[in-house]
Amino acid sequence: MRILVLGGDGYLGWPTALHLSQCGHDVAVADNFVRRQYDFELGFESLVPIESLQTRISTWQDLTGKTIKAYVGDLTEADFTYEMIRDFAPEAVVHFAEQRAAPYSMIDRKHAVYTQVNNVVGTLNLLYAIAEIDPDIHLVKLGTMGEYGTPNIDIEEGWLEVEHKGRKDRMLYPKRPGSFYHLSKVHDSHNMEFACRIWGLRATDLNQGVVYGQQTPETMLDDRLVTRFDYDSVFGTVLNRFVVQAVLGHPLTVYGTGGQTRGIIDIRDTVRCIQLACENPADRGEFRVFNQMTESLSVADIAETVAKSYPGEATISNLDNPRVEKEEHYYKVVHSGLVELGLVPHLLSDTLITSLFDVTKRYADRVDLGAMQPRVNWRGALGGEAR
Template structure:
């Protein structure tokens, strides 16, 4: 199978590329390297030094005996997408080429507009390129569980739900409420895909994924194959941030009450779930929604888990709640449905309690490097 990954240089994009070539698939990717630039913009960097795209491709040849075609370019460029699709002839296109940070989108007007313009234009360019060249190509689009917010109903794996309107039953799109301009861009993506997909009979998997954590997959065995690892307040997910705080001897810092509940998944389990979805596409012309996570915790519970892992490794740390910079429900109902991935045989291999120890061990050799970035860990971006 041929897979084109938009956003191949990213945290999940690179790990997925390694998984697919290790399983014998052909992989090409497009990335404008914006995450590297945006990380530098906020004074941060990957915890692990990142090789250049050329060095990454060469490492895959040496270590895995496979070729990856890495194109430095912008997924918003419809002409580039068309040229690449015609040349590579992918069976599936994985769309990760979006600005992925809620805090980054909330910094000011310019960052909010960039997020909306970048994410919607890249999605629309992809939808049109596929519909005009080969509508049979499976589009695998990375959404987020954050599209739903924290509703007082079970979150279904469905684009539509039944509702009673004026006393009569009707079908409406599943209600959503974003918590940042980033999340709203993802919601708008969903509706663009639903609309254009229906017009052009496109085959789409829309993944609603929870926060991802971890430093390793089965393919990431040494420095040269590592993916990026973000830990600052703008780009780092909560578990990654806690692990770096523990390594640096800083307090672990849940926002507000710490009862914000989410579904989490390890990097290893994320790429394996994505592989299964790629190898088992929906029916032609079908729009498939997948809720992708493995464990549900609130952020205070995660802090306790990381604290215990750190102490087992001889590191002492405390937990200090800080003022929540976000506007969000801190106590809420949370029960998403998960059926599609188990039906494909997906079973999580990793869990948060074990994986946090692996993460801390991997980060410890980079403590001096992390020290130089500790000023970017605490929240500075305020929603209001």
């Protein structure tokens, strides 16, 4: 199968491209390298140093004999998007190419507008390109569990059967996102469903939980193939921050009570989910939704898991929560679709023991302690001058 991975230089895009290539698919990647520019803007960098995309691709070819084609450009540029789809003629397009951090979108007006324009316009250009060039192309789009928010009812897999005043209907599950980033993903989902319903496209929306882990079998073949390890307060995950703090002997900083519950998933399961979605495409006209997660844990539970798994002493400290979110809430999610396709999940504790602690210890000298301090307040973006 010919598969185009958008955002193929990123944390998830690169390991996904390698995994799909290793599975025997003909893979191309596209990126505009803006994720690397965010590091310069914020003054952060990946704990694990990463090579250029060109070095990564050539290393992969040297090790495996498999080639990965690269396109450099921006999805918000329609001409580039159309030319790329025509040139590679993919059967499936995996779409990671969006600004992915909620805190980044909440810095101020400028970052909120950038996030929504970049994400929504890029996806719209892609939908039009697929519709006009080859409507049979299967779009596999990375969404987020954050689209749903934390409703006081079970979260279904994308769709909800509703009975109201004696009548029944099936509709997209109501969304209540918690940031301008998550809102952009909601807009994407609605645009994709509309395109499937009106134009007869085929799309799979993968509402992914928080991803943890830094290694896949493919990235472990050579240090030049590794992917990012973000631990900072803007792009880093809470689990990565806890792991770094444990290794350094610092308290694990939990925002608020830590009662916020989230869906989580191992990076090895992420790349497998993408493979399963590509190899089992949605039907023409179908907007298919999978909740791409394997476990649900509260932030406090994650901190306790890290502390218990770490072979040394680890303590937990609570800080004021810079986000606007419920401290305690109901959270029950249906996530059976990908398991039915063949996903066999990894466990969080296994990943910590076999991967994250060892990786952090190896690169502990690269840790920037200031990067882990909260620097974006959800209410702090208001009241400033337009700029």
